[in-house]
Amino acid sequence: MSILSKIGLSNYKKIRYAIVGLGDISQEAMMPGVDHTGNSVITAFVTSDIEKARQLGETYDVPRENIFTYDGFEQLLTSGKVDAIYLATPNWRHAEFIIPALKAGIHVLAEKPLEISTAQCRAIADVAKTASAKLMVAYRLHFEPGTLSTIERIRAGELGDVMLFTSTFVQKVDPKNHRAHSGVVAGPLFDMAPYTINAARYVFGAEPTEVVSAVGTRRPGTGFGDFDDTVAVTLRFPGDRLAQFVVSYAANALESFFAVGTNGSIAMQPCYTYGKPLEQVVTIGQDESTQSFKNTDHFGGELKYFSECIIENRQPEPDVEEGYADVRVIEGIVQALETKAAVPLAPFTRTRRIDTKAQLQTLRAVKSAALVNADNPAAGVDKVPQN
Numbered sequence: 001m002s003i004l005s006k007i008g009l010s011n012y013k014k015i016r017y018a019i020v021g022l023g024d025i026s027q028e029a030m031m032p033g034v035d036h037t038g039n040s041v042i043t044a045f046v047t048s049d050i051e052k053a054r055q056l057g058e059t060y061d062v063p064r065e066n067i068f069t070y071d072g073f074e075q076l077l078t079s080g081k082v083d084a085i086y087l088a089t090p091n092w093r094h095a096e097f098i099i100p101a102l103k104a105g106i107h108v109l110a111e112k113p114l115e116i117s118t119a120q121c122r123a124i125a126d127v128a129k130t131a132s133a134k135l136m137v138a139y140r141l142h143f144e145p146g147t148l149s150t151i152e153r154i155r156a157g158e159l160g161d162v163m164l165f166t167s168t169f170v171q172k173v174d175p176k177n178h179r180a181h182s183g184v185v186a187g188p189l190f191d192m193a194p195y196t197i198n199a200a201r202y203v204f205g206a207e208p209t210e211v212v213s214a215v216g217t218r219r220p221g222t223g224f225g226d227f228d229d230t231v232a233v234t235l236r237f238p239g240d241r242l243a244q245f246v247v248s249y250a251a252n253a254l255e256s257f258f259a260v261g262t263n264g265s266i267a268m269q270p271c272y273t274y275g276k277p278l279e280q281v282v283t284i285g286q287d288e289s290t291q292s293f294k295n296t297d298h299f300g301g302e303l304k305y306f307s308e309c310i311i312e313n314r315q316p317e318p319d320v321e322e323g324y325a326d327v328r329v330i331e332g333i334v335q336a337l338e339t340k341a342a343v344p345l346a347p348f349t350r351t352r353r354i355d356t357k358a359q360l361q362t363l364r365a366v367k368s369a370a371l372v373n374a375d376n377p378a379a380g381v382d383k384v385p386q387n
Helices: 003-007 024-033 050-060 070-077 097-101 118-130 146-155 192-205 298-312 320-339
Strands: 015-020 038-044 084-087 106-111 135-137 162-172 210-219 229-239 241-248 250-261 264-268 278-284 288-295
Touching: 003 298, 015 024, 015 162, 024 298, 038 050, 038 070, 038 298, 050 135, 070 097, 084 097, 084 298, 097 106, 097 118, 097 192, 106 298, 118 229, 118 320, 135 210, 135 278, 135 298, 146 250, 146 264, 146 278, 162 192, 162 320, 192 229, 192 250, 192 264, 229 320
Parallel strands: 015 038, 015 084, 084 106, 106 135, 162 241
Antiparallel strands: 162 250, 210 229, 229 241, 250 264, 264 278, 278 288
């Protein structure tokens, strides 16, 4: 039991967060759940759109003097107004904010992927090693009950020797959304593949050794920029175990994965998104059972956990190493797409894995907020509200 559970949150200050980047994920998913964490509060905004921040400030009680531009980020770090930041800028602007924040002793919860190259991830890791502040990467499924149940059942050996992982994660992205015009680093490989790669890694409890193949396609008439809108990948894991997945910006929404072993299988559908219950189908031999996991607040849950780590001075999981582990694979996939050949991955050992007991979060789902001067990436599709 945590110190907070024994003594009560009321005896501790709340961790004060600046929301850096006020796009759809911050507004729709993270900000509505901050209040009911009990240990976190929004005290500042960082954005290029001051008017948007002022409107949101009226909802979240953030005064105008606590609104900063990106150019004013260094001023925020020395202002004494925040203890931590939640970072939701575009992928290629993560190190730009993570490194100075850590150096200033400000904790960071950064959206995934950690960055767009292993070099940038290593630069972040070098700073994180000596910083007094903590860094966590926002893998919200590391705290979600259905995901953790799947991991526990696999670790318990119910499926036997798990040999195969397959996944499909696709959506139709609005061609007017910024993701459609920022190149490969904003395309499905960097935006969606972190989910499938991360799932394969926690299903196998291991790190891939090779990108066996990667194929990208571009459907005519999508209105996208210069990147593959659909990517299919095969990864090899130790023991000749294989993971295959497809991610796409050009197909009707679908998310599923299958973990297949010598004695049984687990199917998860849905498995990656928030706002609806995750569904698990377990087949052992010919016996099938189904379980639906109650919809929870993924974002509030991960924030609550991170704030607990700050207050109790514990190192969070997922950490900088977990962020690096997925970018390492994405970088290999990019190379495989360019060379049209298999790409061996340099040896890498993950020193920590998900703790299914300590990381479980069950905060009730909250209603998604209406967007202010921001666009949902889905093309004409309304997301299911969290409650």
